[in-house]
Amino acid sequence: MSLQETIRNTFVPIHREGWVFIAAFAGVTVLLGVFSTNLFWIGLILTAWCAYFFRDPERVTPVDDRLVISSADGVVSAVGPAVPPRELDLGAGERLRVSVFMNVFSCHVNRAPVRGRIARIEHRAGKFLNAELDKASAENERNGLVIESPNGPVAVVQIAGLVARRILCFVEEGTDIPVGERFGLIRFGSRVDIYLPEGAMARVAPGQTAVAGETVIAEFGGPAAAPLIRVS
Incomplete structure (x- = not known):
């Protein structure tokens, strides 16, 4: 180096x-x-x-519509089917969910996992349970975004944790967002859930470390070409 x-x-x-x-x-x-x-x-x-x-480092983001990039730094805590929060209006069916847990030493700037238009932003008050618990997705305070991507709606949910008491969201409904762009931050220790439409295949496993804006967490079907990259 x-x-x-x-x-x-x-x-x-x-x-x-x-x-x-x-x-x-x-x-x-x-x-x-x-x-x-x-x-x-x-x-x-x-x-x-x-x-x-509060560090906010530059990240080199793969730019390929078939790839889904991690929205958070931390450890992948869950990968599997789950029903999105009701307020996001994505139906009662299960979708592939990838959860990334951020501890108090993780970078807490959140980034868009895909490019698209922000169709919906919903905030819900709730509890402050340990964000590693699965029930935190339903019971904790949270802020959800729905991004209309080329592969369908992708939901990103910022979840408060045991220590986190403040969720910040920097974007607005109706605006376009590129993959890897900063959209929010959570103070101090928390979790991000990403709900993916049909056709997405997970590319990470529980226990794996993820880097926001860089780690590929899922991929849509089709042969993958070498992706372009963007520094942000």
């Missing part, structure tokens, strides 16, 4: 949503330092973690 790549991977941009939290952590750290050197170092470590949490 070149020096330029090392620097780029180490010092990544911070998402704008994080600056107020980093400033708050830093302010408390300085205050603690007045009373105790040990508390100052603890605060400094927590401030560094906060900056790390």
Whole structure:
């Protein structure tokens, strides 16, 4: 790895949503330092973690309509059939669902798994159960998007977790979104479910690590050509 790549991977941009939290952590750290050197170092470590949490690195996204890309960094927690949330109006039938769990050390910027038009955005209040639990999909606070892709409607659901108390969505209904584009963020530890239309085949398994905007989690039928890539 070149020096330029090392620097780029180490010092990544911070998402704008994080600056107020980093400033708050830093302010408390300085205050603690007045009373105790040990508390100052603890605060400094927590401030560094906060900056790390809100990192927003560039990603190289495959551009191929047959590919579905992970919307979140983390560990694939579930792959299999499931019924989408009722408010997304996708019917009562099961669809292939891929779930990615983000812990407090994961990058929490969420990205579009496919390109298309955002047909629907629905937010639902709910509980704050451990996002790794399967019932979190139905019971936790969540925000769902339906993207009309070339292969049919794809639903992306941001789910709050045990620690997460705030779901942010940066896009609006009726707008077009390219694959890999940032659309939201969740604070602090959570999960993203992706519901896919008929014809999608999973390309990941539970326990596998996924990288938002880069990891192929599913594919639609047909021989796959070498995909183009976009840096975002």
